[in-house]
Amino acid sequence: MSVQIKPTYEPLNEVTVLEVVKALDFFEEAALSHLHVKEIGDGNLNLVFHIEDQASKKALIVKQALPYAKVVGESWPLTLDRARIESEALLKEAESVPHLVPKVYYSDRTLAVTVMEDLSDHLILRKGFIDGHTYPALAEDIGTFTAKTAFYSSDFYLHPFEKKEQVKRFSNPELCKITEDLVFTDPFFNHDTNDYPAELQSEVDKIWNDTELLREVSKLRFSFLSKAEILLHGDLHTGSIFVKENSTKVIDPEFAFYGPAGFDIAHFIANLALNYLSQNAHAKEPFNRESIQLYLLQTIEKSWDTFTETFTQLWNEKSTDPYAHVDGVLENFLQKTFQQAIGFAGCEIIRRTIGLAHVADLDTIQQKDVELFYKKKALELGSKLIKNQRNITNITELTDWIRGA
Ligand code: SR1
Ligand code: MG
Structure with a gap:
């Protein structure tokens, strides 16, 4: 999917992340107004949003890199290019081991975002x-x-x-x-x-x-x-x-x-x-x-x-x-x-x-x-x-x- 969602980088939140999701052709039109969103990132570096249509149970993950290391704070700036690296590495790995990596649905270099398969059952x-x-x-x-x-x-x-x-x-x-x-x-x-x-x-x-x-x-x-x-x-x-x-x-x-x-x-x-x-x-x-x-x-x-x-x-x-x-x-x-x-x-x-x-x-x-x-x-x-x-x-x-x- 190639859609330009925002002209410049901004950290997403549980509301603005929906603009990313709505631009993609993933959820049914009727589900878009009542998607359930939760930020679930518990790692050291990034924001991770879980977005679900609770009626159909269809869901995806939006992962966004922050311009700093979340574990330390803004005093430790960190390149957004890591989001590009992550999505390109997932795609590269999928060429040889598609069953062992999450599917990538969309990525956006400006927003430093990767949209991928939900693995909540794991x-x-x-x-x-x-x-x-x-x-x-x-x-x-x-x-x-x-x-x-x-x-x-x-x-x-x-x-x-x-x-x-x-x-x-x-x-x-x-x-x-x-x-x-x-x-x-x-x-x-x-x-x-x-x-x-x-x-x-x-x-x-x-x-x-x-x-x-x-x-x-x-x-x-x-x-x-x-x-x-x-x-x-x-x-x-x-x-x-x-x-x-x-x-x-x-x-x-x-x-x-x-x-x-x-x-x-x-x-x-x-x-x-x-x-x-x-x-x-x-x-x-x-x-x-x-x-x-x-x-x-x-x-x-x-x-x-x-x-x-x-x-x-x-x-x-x-x-x-x-x-x-x-x-x-x-x-x-x-x-x-x-x-x-x-x-x-x-x-x-x-x-x-x-x-x-x-x-x-x-x-x-x-x-x-x-x-x-x-x-x-x-x-x-x-x-x-x-x-x-x-x-x-x-x-x-x-x-x-x-x-x-
Ligand atoms: C500041 S990042 C700290 C650690 O988290 C990551 O998972 C890597 O292991 C890194 O070293
Ligand atoms: Mg990690």
Whole structure:
């Protein structure tokens, strides 16, 4: 749909958002006068409106970028271009995994708006996990999502001219800077964006004074800054995934950009590992805890196995790389990607524990001493993963490390 709705940017509200919706050919004419609108955004950055015709139950989502980071306020200005990146990334992902992303109905660069499929019958995965639910299709879906979006955006498949066009199109400097700072820098130094209880100071000091650890983080940070390998989602934590019993939808790719191949799956794994730790406090009964923790480890293993199997199949059938059939080339790529993913996962675990943006998994643990105990465990696990990237050679060794945390 191409309609110019407003000549200049303005933040929408529950009334003005209807002007966007009415310009689209989505709801029946008769429903337009009594649509139900609610702002439901609970993320760090954007406005999200749910708009429903309650008679027919037909609904859609209007997501609008604000010119600043909502989590901090107007003192942290942020590009509106992220709305373009998000809608173009959703469309690009839909070329290879249409069943795993919300449908985009309309986007408007001036208003920084994406209108998309309503997924109210799904639940945010982080919440589902905290409440003790498990999702049988998740591992295969995330393995497929990460493998297909990786392969089809890479130099192993695209013509180099096309690949470089895509790198330009998904240049996302401001959102990358957030990750460079919040994931790879601030938590490893005494920075004012960090946020942790005073009782963790001695564990935090250990991180800040661990030269071996800092050396490894600097390499991971440099990879993130410089390796334009594949089109990443860029923020694939469990708050960016909607689920129901047998359906998975990856949302929110406003951090999309060309980066190192292990980054997305690393974030998925790290957030499952954080939930694994938190289940020691959240699970109601020991039996529930054991079964959800086993499920989480199996999901980590199966998502990685699906990633490698799917990527390998695409490589064998479709690679245009002149070295694709040389023994060891694919294996080297996958091994390097795996080891770097372990390091990225370690950084994500540490930053979600002591950095600016936390995870509810750990933060909602009711008893303070228990929360501190598992936050210490998270910091130890994150540090160990970063320092042992090259000692962990396969996915079950990784899940053993998480089990032993
Ligand atoms: C200021 S934004 C903080 C975090 O929220 C997003 O989901 C990203 O993870 C970012 O690092
Ligand atoms: Mg987000």
